Amino acid sequence: MDKMIITCSCDNGYAVHCGTMLTSVLENNKSHEIEIYILTDFIDEENRRKFDVLSEQYCQEIHIVDIDMNLFKDLPYMGDADNNSLATYYRLLIPQVIPDSVEKILYLDCDIIVRDNLYELWSVDIGGFAFAAAEDAFIQIDEFTKRLCYPLSDSYYNAGVLLYNLIYLREMQFRNQYEYYCQNFRERIVFHDQDIINAIYHGKIKRIPVKWNVMDSFLFREPWINPAYKEELENALVKPYIIHYTGALKPWFKECHNPYKEEYWSYRVLSPWKEGKAVYKHKCLAAINIEIRYLIKKFFLSKTKLGKSLYRV
Numbered sequence: 319m320d321k322m323i324i325t326c327s328c329d330n331g332y333a334v335h336c337g338t339m340l341t342s343v344l345e346n347n348k349s350h351e352i353e354i355y356i357l358t359d360f361i362d363e364e365n366r367r368k369f370d371v372l373s374e375q376y377c378q379e380i381h382i383v384d385i386d387m388n389l390f391k392d393l394p395y396m397g398d399a400d401n402n403s404l405a406t407y408y409r410l411l412i413p414q415v416i417p418d419s420v421e422k423i424l425y426l427d428c429d430i431i432v433r434d435n436l437y438e439l440w441s442v443d444i445g446g447f448a449f450a451a452a453e454d455a456f457i458q459i460d461e462f463t464k465r466l467c468y469p470l471s472d473s474y475y476n477a478g479v480l481l482y483n484l485i486y487l488r489e490m491q492f493r494n495q496y497e498y499y500c501q502n503f504r505e506r507i508v509f510h511d512q513d514i515i516n517a518i519y520h521g522k523i524k525r526i527p528v529k530w531n532v533m534d535s536f537l538f539r540e541p542w543i544n545p546a547y548k549e550e551l552e553n554a555l556v557k558p559y560i561i562h563y564t565g566a567l568k569p570w571f572k573e574c575h576n577p578y579k580e581e582y583w584s585y586r587v588l589s590p591w592k593e594g595k596a597v598y599k600h601k602c603l604a605a606i607n608i609e610i611r612y613l614i615k616k617f618f619l620s621k622t623k624l625g626k627s628l629y630r631v
């Protein structure tokens with residue numbers, strides 16, 4: 319069984335969430351050898367020490383790769399304090415900063431919890447493809463593909479869980495491709511590197527099942543998913559392999575209404591970042607109103623057949 323290579327990116331403020339995500343990975347993959355690369359522009363000594371503790375706790379290698387932020391100074395950035403920082407572009411650097419001996423790598427966002435063994439995903443055959451990923455919210459795909467000027471039939475993929483074919487990307491000189499795209503089609507880019515990856519490699523991204531990236535939009539009573547995959551989604555909702563907290567209200571905020579929000583805390587208490595508790599994102603009555611509405615909705619949904627296994631919002 320070959321070693322799984324995993325990468326993620328974070329700044330110092332997100333180190334706690336990165337550590338929690340990695341704890342969920344390591345806790346559910348104890349039978350595998352895993353090597354981890356964390357891409358960052360800055361992580362302080364306290365958090366570096368905690369990553370060392372995590373490495374020792376599970377007897378797995380964790381490398382911190384320091385990134386020069388000047389590499390991104392010319393890239394379009396429309397981020398906000400809630401969801402994005404320039405660290406979102408680190409995914410573009412993976413083929414050039416990861417050792418050449420690594421032929422493929424699994425990227426995971428930090429607002430993710432892994433609930434199962436990853437080896438099935440790691441073993442996906444991506445020969446002839448640049449990436450493997452799950453489709454993004456179906457209701458928006460037509461809009462996204464039109465903006466990026468490629469066929470709807472090539473779909474649009476979420477970059478929070480990405481299996482990279484590094485051999486393919488290096489042969490295609492990925493860095494030259496994304497730099498050219500940013501210089502010539504800057505006005506098309508809204509969702510940072512996710513847009514760039516889809517625009518350059520549409521038709522060369524292999525679809526993976528929904529269970530590997532269950533996003534917030536799939537938990538609505540009218541889920542934003544391709545109708546062809548509704549049955550697949552029903553199974554994934556009951557047993558998601560990867561939970562992706564894609565909304566602005568992350569599980570470390572009290573207003574979070576994701577039915578799997580407690581999963582985050584169950585792994586955080588196992589990590590070196592176990593201290594802390596959920597806080598209000600909005601310091602006003604609106605936060606209390608959001609929480610009350612969620613609790614009422616949860617109560618009534620719990621009486622339904624589906625709600626007994628999952629509170630869908």
